[in-house]
Amino acid sequence: MNRINGFGAVLAAFAVVSAGAVHATLPAPTAAAKDQAAEAAARTGWQDKVAAYQLCKAQDRVADTYRKDAKGSGKTAPAPTTTAACADPGPFVSPLAQKPLEAAGAHSPPGTASAPPSTNATAAEIQGSKKP
Numbered sequence: 001m002n003r004i005n006g007f008g009a010v011l012a013a014f015a016v017v018s019a020g021a022v023h024a025t026l027p028a029p030t031a032a033a034k035d036q037a038a039e040a041a042a043r044t045g046w047q048d049k050v051a052a053y054q055l056c057k058a059q060d061r062v063a064d065t066y067r068k069d070a071k072g073s074g075k076t077a078p079a080p081t082t083t084a085a086c087a088d089p090g091p092f093v094s095p096l097a098q099k100p101l102e103a104a105g106a107h108s109p110p111g112t113a114s115a116p117p118s119t120n121a122t123a124a125e126i127q128g129s130k131k132p
Contacts, residue, residue, distance in 0.1 A: 035096055038096070039095065039096060042092075042094065042095045043092060046089055046092045049087075049089035053086055053087060053088055056086035056087075057086050060086065067080070
């Protein structure tokens with residue numbers, strides 16, 4: 001009987017220790033990890049659209065071939081059903097490429113400086129605190 005109670009105590013201790021590990025949390029993802037996840041999600045969505053486009057085009061080819069073969073053998077083919085046109089998703093565009101450089105738009109104006117600063121004075125001289 002004592003052997004069973006000892007086993008129960010060990011089992012209870014193991015349950016308490018493993019319960020702490022179950023409730024552990026992962027650190028928050030970094031900005032790079034978030035960007036990578038967004039890129040992967042966007043690429044997967046685009047690949048799904050490409051697959052749907054390719055399937056649509058293949059179905060159109062099969063239907064056209066069926067109608068041609070039916071007409072060639074003297075059978076009457078059913079009239080084609082009007083459906084939405086196949087939508088080409090175009091090339092993949094990364095969501096990171098569309099992201100603005102700065103949210104407030106406070107970056108430097110386009111173009112390079114074409115002239116030197118209007119004065120040769122240092123910032124310390126302008127503010128009134130000269131270097132000794």
